Amino acid sequence: MKGLKIIVLAKQVPDTRNVGRDAMKADGTVNRAALPAIFNPEDLNALELALRIKDTNEGTTVTVLTMGPGRAAEIIREAMYRGADKGVLLTDKKFAGSDTLATSYALSLAVKKLAPYDLVIAGRQAIDGDTAQVGPQVAEKLGLPQVTYAEEILSVRKGRVTIKRRLERGVETVEAPMPLVLTVHSSAPACRSRNARYTIKYRHARTLGELQDTSEDYLQLRKDRPYLTIDEWGVSDVGADVDQLGLSGSPTKVRKIENVVFTGRDSKVISGSENDIEALMKELIDSHTIG
Amino acid sequence: MANFYNDNSDLRFHLGHPLMKKIVKLKERDFAEKESCDYAFLDYEDAMDGYDKVLEIVGDICANVIAPNAESVDAEGPSLVDNEVKYARGTAENHEALTRAGLIGMSLPRKYGGLNFPMVPYVMAAEIVSRADAGFANIWGLQDCAETIHEFGSEELRDEFLPRFNKGATAAMDLTEPDAGSDLQAVQLKATYNQKNDTWYLNGVKRFITNGDADVSLVLARSEEGTTDGRGLSLYVYDRKEKAVTIRRIENKLGIKGSPTCELVFRNAPAKLVGHRKFGLIKYVMALMNSARLGVAAQSVGISEAAYREALKYAEERTQFGRPIIQFPAVYEMIRLMELRIRSMRSFLYETARFVDIYKNYNAISEERKLEADERAEQKKYQRLSDVYTPLLKLVSSEYSNMIAYDALQVHGGAGFMKDFPVERIYRDARITSIYEGTSQLQVVAAIRGVTSGIYLSAIRDMYEKETLKPELEYLKPPLEEMTAEFEKYAAHVTEANDGEYLDFHARRLVEMAGNIIMGYLLLRDARMDDKYQQAASAFIDIARAANLEKAEYIRRFNIKDLGLLKYNFDI
Numbered sequence: 017m018k019g020l021k022i023i024v025l026a027k028q029v030p031d032t033r034n035v036g037r038d039a040m041k042a043d044g045t046v047n048r049a050a051l052p053a054i055f056n057p058e059d060l061n062a063l064e065l066a067l068r069i070k071d072t073n074e075g076t077t078v079t080v081l082t083m084g085p086g087r088a089a090e091i092i093r094e095a096m097y098r099g100a101d102k103g104v105l106l107t108d109k110k111f112a113g114s115d116t117l118a119t120s121y122a123l124s125l126a127v128k129k130l131a132p133y134d135l136v137i138a139g140r141q142a143i144d145g146d147t148a149q150v151g152p153q154v155a156e157k158l159g160l161p162q163v164t165y166a167e168e169i170l171s172v173r174k175g176r177v178t179i180k181r182r183l184e185r186g187v188e189t190v191e192a193p194m195p196l197v198l199t200v201h202s203s204a205p206a207c208r209s210r211n212a213r214y215t216i217k218y219r220h221a222r223t224l225g226e227l228q229d230t231s232e233d234y235l236q237l238r239k240d241r242p243y244l245t246i247d248e249w250g251v252s253d254v255g256a257d258v259d260q261l262g263l264s265g266s267p268t269k270v271r272k273i274e275n276v277v278f279t280g281r282d283s284k285v286i287s288g289s290e291n292d293i294e295a296l297m298k299e300l301i302d303s304h305t306i307g
Numbered sequence: 308m309a310n311f312y313n314d315n316s317d318l319r320f321h322l323g324h325p326l327m328k329k330i331v332k333l334k335e336r337d338f339a340e341k342e343s344c345d346y347a348f349l350d351y352e353d354a355m356d357g358y359d360k361v362l363e364i365v366g367d368i369c370a371n372v373i374a375p376n377a378e379s380v381d382a383e384g385p386s387l388v389d390n391e392v393k394y395a396r397g398t399a400e401n402h403e404a405l406t407r408a409g410l411i412g413m414s415l416p417r418k419y420g421g422l423n424f425p426m427v428p429y430v431m432a433a434e435i436v437s438r439a440d441a442g443f444a445n446i447w448g449l450q451d452c453a454e455t456i457h458e459f460g461s462e463e464l465r466d467e468f469l470p471r472f473n474k475g476a477t478a479a480m481d482l483t484e485p486d487a488g489s490d491l492q493a494v495q496l497k498a499t500y501n502q503k504n505d506t507w508y509l510n511g512v513k514r515f516i517t518n519g520d521a522d523v524s525l526v527l528a529r530s531e532e533g534t535t536d537g538r539g540l541s542l543y544v545y546d547r548k549e550k551a552v553t554i555r556r557i558e559n560k561l562g563i564k565g566s567p568t569c570e571l572v573f574r575n576a577p578a579k580l581v582g583h584r585k586f587g588l589i590k591y592v593m594a595l596m597n598s599a600r601l602g603v604a605a606q607s608v609g610i611s612e613a614a615y616r617e618a619l620k621y622a623e624e625r626t627q628f629g630r631p632i633i634q635f636p637a638v639y640e641m642i643r644l645m646e647l648r649i650r651s652m653r654s655f656l657y658e659t660a661r662f663v664d665i666y667k668n669y670n671a672i673s674e675e676r677k678l679e680a681d682e683r684a685e686q687k688k689y690q691r692l693s694d695v696y697t698p699l700l701k702l703v704s705s706e707y708s709n710m711i712a713y714d715a716l717q718v719h720g721g722a723g724f725m726k727d728f729p730v731e732r733i734y735r736d737a738r739i740t741s742i743y744e745g746t747s748q749l750q751v752v753a754a755i756r757g758v759t760s761g762i763y764l765s766a767i768r769d770m771y772e773k774e775t776l777k778p779e780l781e782y783l784k785p786p787l788e789e790m791t792a793e794f795e796k797y798a799a800h801v802t803e804a805n806d807g808e809y810l811d812f813h814a815r816r817l818v819e820m821a822g823n824i825i826m827g828y829l830l831l832r833d834a835r836m837d838d839k840y841q842q843a844a845s846a847f848i849d850i851a852r853a854a855n856l857e858k859a860e861y862i863r864r865f866n867i868k869d870l871g872l873l874k875y876n877f878d879i
Contacts, residue, residue: 208407209372209404219356237349241345
């Protein structure tokens with residue numbers, strides 16, 4: 017069969033897994049400077065699923081689409097080092113402040129511009145917002161079927177994909193027609209590491225924005241090798257309505273951010289007796305700690 | 308994220324040595340492939356950046372896949388199922404990760420799917436893999452066999468076998484037999500030529516074969532009937548697909564347990580001749596062994612790095628008598644000594660790798676065109692240096708790795724003797740380094756030629772002594788000059804006696820004296836390039852001077868007539 021065209025949605029996020037003391041600023045906002053920017057973990061799972069399809073379906077191409085500031089081009093290169101064929105950086109000051117609705121609007125326009133495609137694969141959620149809304153919203157805006165919490169792709173045949181989903185209490189196997197939007201769960205296989213050859217090949221890939229900021233040239237090389245230029249699209253490139261973007265296009269308003277500090281309370285000693293254990297179980301269930 | 312390359316600034320330091328400019332230029336043939344191949348390097352800076360990025364990948368996989376697997380691989384080990392070696396789960400996962408990352412066949416030319424890496428970054432990768440899991444480093448490191456096929460095999464043989472490495476083919480070098488270990492001239496496995504179908508067939512037994520069930524095996528065999536020495540041996544390549552080898556058993560070893568060591572029986576196994584008949588041992592295996600020795604040296608440094616880090620961590624965390632134990636002189640001396648030894652042998656490792664790089668590149672270029680007179684002179688110079696540096700390096704580094712692993716376990720006290728800490732595995736893994744690819748005693752036999760021929764002395768006098776120093780380092784030079792004079796004196800003293808056995812008896816002392824001087828100068832050079840090495844240079848030279856004095860004193864007082872008293876007399 018001929019290869020598939022896959023679009024992977026990825027996000028560069030602050031690494032909230034290793035939060036230090038200076039992770040939050042005094043005003044309660046995230047101190048991005050103190051947290052390293054990384055490839056959102058579940059988006060890496062999504063990339064791996066896409067690359068596995070590419071491994072077994074000759075002619076498949078994987079395009080990474082990300083929205084963010086100029087430095088988000090780093091994750092496009094990162095994806096290329098691992099086997100993605102190209103990337104698009106959706107970047108514009110007017111995108112700034114977008115919530116999930118505005119983000120999915122912008123992304124869906126960019127996906128349309130990349131048509132035709134067979135699969136759009138995204139991580140389930142990003143570790144900074146933890147909403148798990150962008151993937152499903154993109155599917156809705158594109159009018160495509162969606163399968164969430166994907167863990168494994170069992171087969172891709174005759175325009176249909178069979179997918180294993182990881183649910184809270186087990187797994188479910190579903191089949192869906194392409195084109196299709198998939199969101200991938202962290203229980204899916206971890207992403208492969210960089211490949212040496214791809215890393216050497218794509219190391220000079222830059223967006224135009226990045227090129228303006230550096231003295232590095234290799235001008236002739238870029239002319240000869242178009243894949244070294246990462247596409248950079250702004251609002252006008254995807255034909256977006258500015259009112260539906262950024263803060264004005266985002267119904268989600270953050271009213272207040274609270275710093276929650278966990279404090280230890282008095283401890284309670286419970287013996288191993290049946291009575292004590294039963295009492296504890298009852299207390300935990302009543303307080304909805306478990307059950 | 309943990310990374311075994313990024314967390315060790317010594318590696319980048321050695322990668323950036325000025326001689327790399329020459330090596331890269333030679334290896335890339337003046338960047339001839341930059342137009343035709345999309346992953347060829349464009350210029351020197353680009354190549355260095357490329358090596359750096361690829362080593363980052365190695366460091367990532369080693370820290371996040373291979374090292375975490377090391378414990379389970381050690382416990383599980385390989386097994387023999389239906390005459391096939393089944394790797395431990397972790398081993399298979401490691402191999403898969405490195406294959407996927409395109410890190411097998413790194414030094415091969417790009418047309419065979421390789422990365423065309425010079426020895427220096429390739430050896431560096433070997434060091435990093437060894438730090439993660441020394442046993443696995445063997446399986447990965449046997450890609451050296453590809454280099455041998457590339458160096459000596461016909462075009463046809465290269466085309467058949469080399470592209471398979473990048474796709475993950477494993478390799479083995481089948482040399483040892485039950486009665487041919489250190490003495491490879493005694494190899495008996497028989498190769499017979501069948502004229503009818505123009506094929507060689509192998510019959511016989513090989514023992515202690517690392518990764519014996521590999522996809523591609525280089526086999527040393529006796530092709531010349533009636534011969535008894537090395538001149539009757541040829542080298543063959545055997546393809547596992549032929550299924551003509553029985554694996555009799557997998558050895559149960561002290562260390563490097565993840566690396567399958569096999570006893571093999573060849574029964575009419577079809578094989579292809581590598582290069583020319585009769586050159587098997589005297590040329591090809593010698594070359595293969597030299598790169599394998601460099602590999603063991605890299606492995607020794609990697610093991611030492613792992614041991615040192617375990618010891619340092621434990622010594623900082625463990626509190627006794629109200630203080631972390633690293634604050635006690637008896638402990639910090641052990642830790643510092645580890646650090647010094649690692650720094651010195653690592654400098655020695657990459658110095659040797661650079662020498663090998665230069666002459667091997669000239670060898671390869673000489674196949675493409677005639678070398679200029681100055682190029683031939685350089686080729687010869689670096690080949691001669693490599694020939695005596697390699698065994699000395701293997702000797703020193705493998706012995707150091709054993710000392711370091713011993714001390715690292717000692718720092719842990721009783722806890723180190725338990726299976727609870729990685730150091731006991733590292734200690735067991737280190738033990739093989741001074742045995743395989745030629746025991747330490749055999750490295751001395753090869754290295755003593757560097758003493759008798761005067762190559763070590765001229766390297767010291769003509770290269771290292773002439774390097775300019777910063778004024779603040781000048782104080783370190785006189786002790787090294789004294790040590791050199793002393794070495795010269797006692798080398799002459801021993802060789803002038805003109806007694807082979809007397810020379811053999813003191814050989815190890817003499818080559819180790821040379822090694823100490825060379826490493827002292829190398830650290831001095833490191834200190835010249837980066838201030839942070841000054842303390843290491845100073846401390847190492849102090850220790851090396853005392854060690855050489857002790858050896859010199861023993862030689863001085865030793866009466867040649869007393870040699871007889873030490874002998875075992877088997878005539879009785």
